[in-house]
Amino acid sequence: MADNNIYQFKISLKNIKPKIWRRIQLPGNFTFADLHEAMQHYMGWSDCHLHEFKVKNPITGTKDTIGVPDEDRFGFGLMPEVIPEENIKIARYFVFAKDKATYLYDFGDGWYHDIVLEKIIAPEEDVSYPRCVTGKRACPPEDCGGYAGYEDLLEIIANPQHKEYKSKMEWLAEVYATPFDPEKFDLNSVN
Template sequence: MEDEKMTNQDLIYQFKIELAEIEPTIWRVIQVPSKFSFWDLHVAIQDSMGWLDYHLHVFRMIESRKKKHIEIGIPDEELGFQEILPGWETPITKFFNEPGRSAIYNYDFGDGWSHYVLLEGILLKEKGVKYPVCIQGERACPPEDCGGVPGYERMIEILANLDHPERIAYNEWLKVCAKNYYPYDPSEFDPDKVHFCSPKKRLKIMLSS
């Protein structure tokens, strides 16, 4: 019993997150405690990718035996969609029970950002490491509210053209974003600079709003 208890406490889940429909791929590899809920994982994905958690999100899991989608996120009865399980009440171990399991993580239903989330492995916690942690990744996250994939691609094209008539306007917009994206370098990402916020504090703010 003691060995089983120690194992459960010391397990770490390693996920790879890829932003869909963008080339070159924007991706991250994060390691999180196995005790995480889907809300905790949501916050870790937001922080590692560089999103600001301004919008709704949902995880879409496939129950293989029933062959149906299960949605986990923030329930909203007014929207009339299929039942959404509360992320803060749903442990990741309920669906991510073995390496190779995957999900779609959708964020900002207006801009429509879709992420592939893959459980790469289940590891033992390393001494001296504070989890969650981002261990790898490439390329900067798109700025919030830039217009989804088409808006992002248009922005990158304009910023790369020094003579484009809209380049000054785009740079001015980037300067006044809530998170200062200026100067915006789409190729820049440093996993050591990722700061993970407290999921409990974030949940308290969300529930009180």
């Protein structure tokens, strides 16, 4: 029954003000691997780093780690058992509005995201899912050094007199097809 429904999530990047966030909708029959792919696309990441989800198991009440099992990975817990993300449907863990999870992308830079289920709705006719319905601000560039590196980057690109301004702007031009604007979110381009 839940597999026919659409799950609407608000995904917010933690520790950055003003918030960088997206509201996405996807089918309940999607797996955590599908949720990961949707988040990568709609947040603006390029899926070149490890990731994992931490989510409360609705049956046991314990936190489960869902991701890509790898005996060499460490995650952000104490070596937890990792449940394979391609085997677990999101509807199994997200049961009620306000159910939450944490998503970590890039164990080096440590981009933590809050995921909150806002509501479960019926699918709309003639709408393709998954989709992003709204959001705010551009995602930080990959490999910019986590939260502190991103703050430094914003400070540098806001000051053309800064000694690193030219090199950072050249780097951003290599990464992005259009000039990087940290305040811009273009719904049409993500959909």
